[in-house]
Amino acid sequence: MDGQNTPRDRERIYSVFKYFSAEKENGGPLVDVSKASIRTADATNVSISTVERVCREARDTMEVFRKPVFEEKKRKRSKTVTGLDDFDKVVLRRKILQSYERKELPTIEKVLHEMKENIGFKGSRESLRKIMREIGFRYAKVNVRRFLMERHDVQCTRARFLEKMHRVRERVQTVIYLDETWVNQNYSVGKCRINSKSERATGMKVPTGKGSRLIILHAGSKEGFVPDAQLVFSAKNDGDYHHQMNHVVFEEWFSNQLLPNIPSSSVIVMDNAPYHSRRVENPPTTSSNKATIKEWLVKKGLEPKDNMLKCHLLEMVQQYSRNIGNIYVIDKIAEENGHKVIRLTPYHCHYNPIELIWGQVKNYISKRNNFKMADLKLLVNEAMASVTTENWANAVNHAERLQAEDAKNDVYIDKFVDSFITTLESSDSSDEESL
Structure with a gap:
């Protein structure tokens, strides 16, 4: 051979x-x-x-x-982080801040115990630590003891929002709350009564998978849903419904269905979703050349020097943007029609009463859904019609009560924490691991 x-x-x-x-x-x-x-x-x-x-x-x-052949070692899988939905994150935030009301410094051990007691949280200490960092809490040192403290930027954003809403209520302006939600074709109740004595399983048989998805966009106030402002459309079932929405759909709905049907001089409250926040103009970035950056600065009334480096020009751009703030397309459309937009504080979805309305709508659907897409669209309309003016008034009153409580607590907590803090530390990994 x-x-x-x-x-x-x-x-x-x-x-x-x-x-x-x-x-x-x-x-x-x-x-x-x-x-x-x-x-x-x-x-x-x-x-x-x-x-x-x-x-x-x-x-x-x-x-x-x-080189010799060696057997490759198997990599260890990282532990799964137990998550929380938006409402449970609200509970977590309030549990931490309530510790200050009791004149107690919150620690991760105390918060973990309370979350297990109140909502049955099954996650680990590490999962809770990551969630708290996500919603804007860091660590501070008081007499060598470390405790949880809300980030300064989150506090300031909330304070500005609460001040604006307080002024709006004083002027007795109409406040319109808007939001999007979704419902899947196979959406159903999580639990139902069954015959435990029967040898055969009884109860509702739910199809496997989530099925097709409907996206719902609407707005309302203490007076109920805004007339003729409902938008329901089918979307592809490919993950988070936020990816199904875009600024084209939202801006068209905002201009043609919402604004014509609300009282004059209304205040419109919405969150900071990307399709709500398209800028009127995007400032230059590091990918822009010097000529483009200079031209942009000159249009804004600034006078960049010819010998300035690109990094210095970009600093001027950033400084201008900080002073002026972001100008969004939606805000401009609202202003041109005599209305004003106020954006919710991040991590504070409980300030938007429409979240409670969505819960009522979904509960109605879950108990009556027959898992047929054609019937689901009719069921959505039926569920929306079941929401009364009283339901809306109660939801708005609840949200306003939470805002008023938080405004008072922020003042108290600020004084309490300031009297104890000696040294602030950034929430790096070494600090967090020692908690």
């Missing part, structure tokens, strides 16, 4: 070599290259030099000859 050296022979030699080079001996390390070559030569009736020459000609085996 040494003299033939045909492509078929070389393929056979290489295949046998790969088999032996990957073989284990008595559960021990993989066979080394030299031993694999000897065993390949015996099995294929060729010389060892032929085996080595054939394998060297195969590019995939070059690395095999350069």
